Amino acid sequence: MSYSVKEMFVTLQGEGAQAGRRALFVRFSGCNLWTGRERHRATADCRFCDTDFVGTDGLNGGRYDCAELVANMVGLWGEGESRFAVMTGGEPLLQIDAPLLKAVRDAGFEIAVETNGTIAAPDGIDWICVSPKAGTRIVQRSGNELKLVWPQNGIDPDGLLDWRFDHFLIQPMDCVEGDAARAAAIDFVMANPRWRLSLQTHKLLGLP
Ligand SMILES: C[S@@+](CC[C@H](N)C(=O)[O-])C[C@H]1O[C@@H](n2cnc3c(N)ncnc32)[C@H](O)[C@@H]1O
Numbered sequence: 337m338s339y340s341v342k343e344m345f346v347t348l349q350g351e352g353a354q355a356g357r358r359a360l361f362v363r364f365s366g367c368n369l370w371t372g373r374e375r376h377r378a379t380a381d382c383r384f385c386d387t388d389f390v391g392t393d394g395l396n397g398g399r400y401d402c403a404e405l406v407a408n409m410v411g412l413w414g415e416g417e418s419r420f421a422v423m424t425g426g427e428p429l430l431q432i433d434a435p436l437l438k439a440v441r442d443a444g445f446e447i448a449v450e451t452n453g454t455i456a457a458p459d460g461i462d463w464i465c466v467s468p469k470a471g472t473r474i475v476q477r478s479g480n481e482l483k484l485v486w487p488q489n490g491i492d493p494d495g496l497l498d499w500r501f502d503h504f505l506i507q508p509m510d511c512v513e514g515d516a517a518r519a520a521a522i523d524f525v526m527a528n529p530r531w532r533l534s535l536q537t538h539k540l541l542g543l544p
């Protein structure tokens with residue numbers, strides 16, 4: 337099996353309950369909810385994506401077999417303990433499989449995944465973040481954090497609280513109406529205290 341990776345970089349996890357932690361991001365190419373082409377955005381199942389996940393031309397991107405990918409990850413992390421990999425995309429669960437998870441774990445990484453929840457997560461992931469998109473069928477209804485980008489028409493947040501997650505997070509949508517989205521997210525959390533605000537802190541800090 338070979339894996340298509342858009343880019344890999346070490347930064348701080350910017351979002352969610354693990355925000356602030358040093359993390360190696362592995363961004364897999366491709367998504368099942370959008371082609372990644374701007375001309376398809378208006379008709380895609382997910383229309384607010386802030387990410388370029390097309391191709392393999394980013395920093396440390398490429399097509400790798402399992403051993404090559406893990407060797408690159410180990411090299412990029414460098415010295416130091418607490419190896420922590422965030423697998424994202426694109427939609428990482430289109431590509432992640434048991435052999436890769438085993439090899440990454442054997443290399444000493446704790447493994448987090450950012451997923452849109454439309455594909456069931458395999459065993460062997462330490463931290464599952466599901467971010468549901470309106471109008472899609474979510475099959476992954478358990479995990480560590482549920483991170484809802486807000487506002488989104490067509491999703492009832494109350495209906496998500498029955499799902500088995502440790503953290504329920506509201507993240508303002510980064511878009512042209514970003515100020516209004518932040519205000520709506522704050523209002524939402526003030527009125528619904530089971531939810532917490534997640535900010536994209538890497539953007540505030542100028543980090544990737
Ligand atoms: C680019 S996605 C990749 C992982 C996966 N496809 C998903 O959607 O969860 C990573 C995270 O960024 C969030 N995100 C994408 N576009 C965003 C935007 N415009 N504003 C805020 N968060 C956004 C997603 O909801 C997801 O939690």
Ligand SMILES: Nc1nc2[nH]cc(C(=O)O)c2c(=O)[nH]1
Binds near residue numbers: 347348361538543544
């Ligand atoms: N610093 C940083 N934190 C992040 N957390 C989730 C991200 C993602 O794109 O999946 C992301 C990202 O792109 N950068």
Ligand code: SF4
Binds near residue numbers: 368
């Ligand atoms: S599901 Fe994730 S990667 Fe795919 S288009 Fe939406 S936010 Fe972007």
Ligand SMILES: [Mg+2]
Binds near residue numbers: 386387
């Ligand atoms: Mg991002």
